[in-house]
Amino acid sequence: xxxxxxxxxxxxxxxxxxxxxxxxxxxxxxxxxxxxxxxxxxxxxxxxxxxxxxxxxxxxxxxxxxxxxxxxxxxxxxxxxxxxxxxxxxxxxxxxxxxxxxxxxxxxxxxxxxxxxxxxxxxxxxxxxxxxxxxxxxxxxxxxxxxxxxxxxxxxxxxxxxxxxxxxxxxxxxxxxxxxxxxxxxxxxxxxxxxxxxxxxxxxxxxxxxxxxxxxxxxxxxxxxxxxxxxxxxxxxxxxxxxxxxxxxxxxxxxxxxxxxxxxxxxxxxxxxxxxxxxxxxxxxxxxxxxxxxxxxxxxxxxxxxxxxxxxxxxxxxxxxxxxxxxxxxxxxxxxxxxxxxxxxxxxx
Amino acid sequence: xxxxxxxxxxxxxxxxxxxxxxxxxxxxxxxxxxxxxxxxxxxxxxxxxxxxxxxxxxxxxxxxxxxxxxxxxxxxxxxxxxxxxxxxxxxxxxxxxxxxxxxxxxxxxxxxxxxxxxxxxxxxxxxxxxxxxxxxxxxxxxxxxxxxxxxxxxxxxxxxxxxxxxxxxxxxxxxxxxxxxxxxxxxxxxxxxxxxxxxxxxxxxxxxxxxxxxxxxxxxxxxxxxxxxxxxxxxxxxxxxxxxxxxxxxxxxxxxxxxxxxxxxxxxxxxxxxxxxxxxxxxxxxxxxxxxxxxxxxxxxxxxxxxxxxxxxxxxxxxxxxxxxxxxxxxxxxxxxxxxxxxxxxxxxxxxxxxxxxxxxxxxxxxxxxxxxxxxxxxxxxxxxxxxxxxxxxxxxxxxxxxxxxxxxxxxxxxxxxxxxxxxxxxxxxxxxxxxxxxxxxxxxxxxxxxxxxxxxxxxxxxxxxxxxxxxxxxxxxxxxxxxxxxxxxxxxxxxxxxxxxxxxxxxxxxxxxxxxxxxxxxxxxxxxxxxxxxxxxxxxxxxxxxxxxxxxxxxxxxxxxxxxxxxxxxxxxxxxxxxxxxxxxxxxxxxxxxxxxxxxxxxxxxxxxx
Numbered sequence: 001x002x003x004x005x006x007x008x009x010x011x012x013x014x015x016x017x018x019x020x021x022x023x024x025x026x027x028x029x030x031x032x033x034x035x036x037x038x039x040x041x042x043x044x045x046x047x048x049x050x051x052x053x054x055x056x057x058x059x060x061x062x063x064x065x066x067x068x069x070x071x072x073x074x075x076x077x078x079x080x081x082x083x084x085x086x087x088x089x090x091x092x093x094x095x096x097x098x099x100x101x102x103x104x105x106x107x108x109x110x111x112x113x114x115x116x117x118x119x120x121x122x123x124x125x126x127x128x129x130x131x132x133x134x135x136x137x138x139x140x141x142x143x144x145x146x147x148x149x150x151x152x153x154x155x156x157x158x159x160x161x162x163x164x165x166x167x168x169x170x171x172x173x174x175x176x177x178x179x180x181x182x183x184x185x186x187x188x189x190x191x192x193x194x195x196x197x198x199x200x201x202x203x204x205x206x207x208x209x210x211x212x213x214x215x216x217x218x219x220x221x222x223x224x225x226x227x228x229x230x231x232x233x234x235x236x237x238x239x240x241x242x243x244x245x246x247x248x249x250x251x252x253x254x255x256x257x258x259x260x261x262x263x264x265x266x267x268x269x270x271x272x273x274x275x276x277x278x279x280x281x282x283x284x285x286x287x288x289x290x291x292x293x294x295x296x297x298x299x300x301x302x303x304x305x306x307x308x309x310x311x312x313x314x315x316x317x318x319x320x321x322x323x324x325x326x327x328x329x330x331x332x333x334x335x336x337x338x339x340x341x342x343x344x345x346x347x348x349x
Numbered sequence: 350x351x352x353x354x355x356x357x358x359x360x361x362x363x364x365x366x367x368x369x370x371x372x373x374x375x376x377x378x379x380x381x382x383x384x385x386x387x388x389x390x391x392x393x394x395x396x397x398x399x400x401x402x403x404x405x406x407x408x409x410x411x412x413x414x415x416x417x418x419x420x421x422x423x424x425x426x427x428x429x430x431x432x433x434x435x436x437x438x439x440x441x442x443x444x445x446x447x448x449x450x451x452x453x454x455x456x457x458x459x460x461x462x463x464x465x466x467x468x469x470x471x472x473x474x475x476x477x478x479x480x481x482x483x484x485x486x487x488x489x490x491x492x493x494x495x496x497x498x499x500x501x502x503x504x505x506x507x508x509x510x511x512x513x514x515x516x517x518x519x520x521x522x523x524x525x526x527x528x529x530x531x532x533x534x535x536x537x538x539x540x541x542x543x544x545x546x547x548x549x550x551x552x553x554x555x556x557x558x559x560x561x562x563x564x565x566x567x568x569x570x571x572x573x574x575x576x577x578x579x580x581x582x583x584x585x586x587x588x589x590x591x592x593x594x595x596x597x598x599x600x601x602x603x604x605x606x607x608x609x610x611x612x613x614x615x616x617x618x619x620x621x622x623x624x625x626x627x628x629x630x631x632x633x634x635x636x637x638x639x640x641x642x643x644x645x646x647x648x649x650x651x652x653x654x655x656x657x658x659x660x661x662x663x664x665x666x667x668x669x670x671x672x673x674x675x676x677x678x679x680x681x682x683x684x685x686x687x688x689x690x691x692x693x694x695x696x697x698x699x700x701x702x703x704x705x706x707x708x709x710x711x712x713x714x715x716x717x718x719x720x721x722x723x724x725x726x727x728x729x730x731x732x733x734x735x736x737x738x739x740x741x742x743x744x745x746x747x748x749x750x751x752x753x754x755x756x757x758x759x760x761x762x763x764x765x766x767x768x769x770x771x772x773x774x775x776x777x778x779x780x781x782x783x784x785x786x787x788x789x790x791x792x793x794x795x796x797x798x799x800x801x802x803x804x805x806x807x808x809x810x811x812x813x814x815x816x817x818x819x820x821x822x823x824x825x826x827x828x829x830x831x832x833x834x835x836x837x838x839x840x841x842x843x844x845x846x847x848x849x850x851x852x853x854x855x856x857x858x859x860x861x862x863x864x865x866x867x868x869x870x871x872x873x874x875x876x877x878x879x880x881x882x883x884x885x886x887x888x889x890x891x892x893x894x895x896x897x898x899x900x901x902x903x904x905x906x907x908x909x910x911x912x913x914x915x916x917x918x919x920x921x922x923x924x925x926x927x928x929x930x931x932x933x934x935x936x937x938x939x940x941x942x943x944x945x946x947x948x949x950x951x952x953x954x955x956x957x958x959x960x
Contacts, residue, residue, distance in 0.1 A: 022804075026820075026821070029821075054807075055800065055801060055802050055803065055804070055806060055807070056800055056802075058645070058799040058800070060641075070809070071809050071821060075807065076804055076807050077799070077807050078797075078798075078799035078800075078806070078807045078808065078809075078810070079807070079808075079809040079810060080641065080644055080810045081809065081810060081811040081812075082637070082640075082641075082667065083637075083663050083664060083667055083812070086633060086634070086637045086663075086664070087637075088634070088637075089592075089629065089633070089634040089635075089636075089637025089638045089641065090637045090638070090640055090641035090644070091641060092627070092634075092637075092638050092641060093590060093592060093637065093638030093639060093640060093641025093642035093643075093644075093645070093647075093649060094641035094642060094644055094645040094799065095641075095645075096590055096625045096627065096638070096641075096642060096647075097589065097590050097641070097642035097643075097645035097646060097647035097649065098645045098646065098647075098798075098799065098800050100800060101645065101799055101800050118630060118631070118634075119630070119633070119634055119637070122629075122630040122634065126627075315627075319622065319625040319626070319627065320621055320622055321621060321622055321623070321624070321625050322616040322618075322619045322621035322622060322623045323619055323621070324616070324619075324623070325800070326589035326590065326623060326624065326625065326642075326647050327589070327645050327646035327647050327798060327800070329587075329589065329623050331587065331764060331765050331767075333614075333616065333617070333623055334586075334587025334589070334623075334648070334765060335585055335586070335587050335727075335761070335765060336584065336585060336613040336614065338760045340613050341585065341758065341760050344581065344609065344612065344613070345571060345757055345758060348571040348572060348573045348577075349569070349570070349571060349572075349757075
């Protein structure tokens with residue numbers, strides 16, 4: 001058995017002295033029961049629990065129901081609701097400009113898998129250090145029910161008819177693109193979503209979490225693999241997860257092979273209690289194989305599918321930029337001296 | 350008209366023995382692309398410059414890596430004119446494929462140099478021909494076979510040195526600069542130059558009527574292209590994030606950044622770059638990164654050309670309505686797609702000004718010289734942050750990629766203008782703030798940057814549908830209020846952007862408006878017009894939206910010629926639209942043939958109407 005410290009009642013204020021209310025956003029305008037609202041609540045509660053400084057956070061989104069949600073959480077953090085499919089570039093620019101920002105992005109299956117697939121994969125390639133949540137419901141809600149690129153082949157929808165295209169698996173895309181933290185979860189599994197989010201905050205690099213988040217209005221039919229009913233019935237957790245922050249002591253007591261502790265870049269630990277025999281999320285090839293098997297067998301696997309615990313060099317490392325955020329450089333460091341101009345002009349004389 | 354093979358003696362043409370032409374002629378070198386003529390052409394250009402003679406160099410090149418025809422023109426002008434010359438005086442015909450057409454573009458009495466094995470048809474009798482034994486000289490130079498094609502071009506440098514009187518020491522100095530002092534390369538190339546000079550001295554007795562003589566007109570002057578100047582300006586403007594996608598003719602803006610930033614902007618404390626240059630996957634991503642960085646508080650830019658600008662349209666509108674500072678250098682070229690992408694044009698005026706959907710009107714800067722490329726390089730960031738909007742700098746291939754003689758650049762005296770930003774300390778002093786409130790009455794609101802350590806700092810950025818406090822709204826009145834404020838901000842922009850420059854003439858009977866790289870051709874044309882007793886006043890527009898002075902200028906003259914390098918007369922259309930009362934005065938003089946405008950074309954076009 002894996003155990004951590006005995007669970008205690010959630011404190012009213014966190015490490016920073018903030019109440020949970022400081023992490024809330026405006027009221028949601030999504031349909032009642034939308035999976036996205038549940039994810040927003042998880043974000044609020046995780047940021048509160050971990051004691052993330054909200055003023056240092058930056059929220060990013062593209063266009064779609066999911067992309068509206070950053071207005072509904074973290075009201076003390078700046079947010080950028082950008083254009084359709086192009087949020088990755090905006091987030092890249094902002095996080096390069098200010099490397100101290102803690103980035104959290106919310107996108108949808110259309111925003112990421114259709115119009116934004118290119119930017120998504122290039123962002124993964126650049127390993128922009130941030131959390132990238134895909135609220136995946138397989139359908140376009142705001143335009144009343146067209147299929148997205150993650151919809152199942154053979155699925156029928158009232159508006160869109162029959163889907164004859166194979167789905168794109170965004171976790172597979174992320175792993176192939178070089179992402180070092182790739183997870184899948186279900187909006188109806190709050191405990192797992194929270195554990196994954198916490199682990200993602202500890203990751204060095206981009207963390208992609210694809211969360212099946214049912215659309216109660218357009219894609220919640222029993223036969224849809226993106227419905228609540230289907231998710232509840234078919235979710236197969238690869239493992240049970242417990243996140244232990246670096247500051248907390250780990251007391252693990254487990255039988256050999258039952259639990260796998262994964263130490264993250266910042267010293268925190270993700271304890272994975274194995275539910276599926278011998279699944280090793282630190283093996284990239286195994287992760288891809290498992291995703292492919294799941295696709296072939298129509299299994300809904302969730303959990304931390306792939307992680308490279310130490311992370312990988314981020315875009316900040318790749319451009320070798322200075323430690324001080326570029327946005328905080330004083331003017332004296334932005335404009336070279338008069339002598340410097342004279343010197344470079346000498347070459348042009 | 351015989352085909353002449355292996356002719357070693359010049360064929361003096363029947364030309365009137367006029368006066369010597371000293372320092373006032375144009376050379377065109379025609380070569381196949383990729384044949385290594387750049388070194389030779391740069392060497393010639395630099396040697397003339399070193400001799401103190403005003404000179405410009407223009408590269409007319411194909412969209413091709415190897416084989417297609419390319420031309421390099423060098424204009425010497427004792428009077429300092431820098432525009433393209435309509436016809437040339439001296440042809441170096443290294444490309445048999447174009448030689449006959451090239452010959453047609455020579456002025457009567459011109460000179461043609463050609464390799465003596467090129468089977469060139471000497472079709473004109475009013476030209477002096479000088480065959481050059483290129484192969485023999487290169488062979489005798491002892492250079493390895495692999496380098497022979499590259500150094501073959503140094504033969505015409507040597508022959509021209511003899512014919513025109515270029516100082517050998519200046520050629521050597523030019524080569525030294527070109528090869529950054531690498532002794533071996535300099536020696537190899539000089540070997541060929543010297544051999545060609547010696548051969549010319551022995552074999553070319555006929556004096557050439559074109560001569561260059563030392564002047565003192567280039568001391569303290571710079572020689573560079575506009576894109577390099579733009580990059581240098583951006584570096585002195587504090588650019589911290591540059592995101593881009595390769596596209597001719599803008600790529601050298603980023604090349605310039607990658608050259609100057611490591612020299613000038615390494616952090617003194619950490620030794621690490623205090624900037625980031627990112628090659629994006631496309632222009633959509635490039636401008637997205639720029640907006641993200643600008644929103645976060647960085648001085649961010651991209652450079653592109655027409656096709657890329659089109660792709661940036663959606664984000665351009667976002668910048669306009671969400672009021673995010675950003676800078677795009679649009680180095681204009683002919684559009685679209687493959688075919689003429691390496692030919693110059695000013696075809697993006699209207700599309701840039703109205704870039705995006707919704708009621709957008711973008712602030713544009715129009716640099717007319719390499720000095721202004723430098724100045725607008727840093728000012729663009731000041732305007733972007735002051736106005737909290739996208740600034741599109743409209744340069745073009747001619748200004749951006751060709752070599753211009755310039756006065757030296759002055760160090761920017763005004764400090765950086767970081768615009769209206771509320772920091773944590775400011776927020777402590779005020780009870781409340783709203784991202785889109787017009788506090789100062791100039792239409793420009795205050796912003797905060799993400800990461801500001803204050804509970805009230807955050808706001809939510811979205812394209813449309815925000816009220817004065819950046820809260821979501823779909824209320825007509827709140828959105829109208831925002832649009833009215835944006836319109837007011839646009840009026841503020843008119844008052845702070847670079848004013849037009851004017852050259853008045855007391856007896857002017859008409860006005861002439863132009864912009865950008867047309868300036869040198871206009872300046873020269875004004876002199877030619879004056880000789881023909883046609884006096885026109887000239888105003889050069891340097892920014893959009895128009896400053897009040899533009900309307901004043903239109904009010905003064907019954908006819909105002911608008912000279913530009915596009916087909917539809919885009920600036921003329923804009924003037925007619927913005928000043929309907931004067932619409933009938935606006936006469937479009939537009940030309941779009943892929944080449945920079947010439948003084949001759951402008952002069953003839955104006956004389957046709959005024960004469």
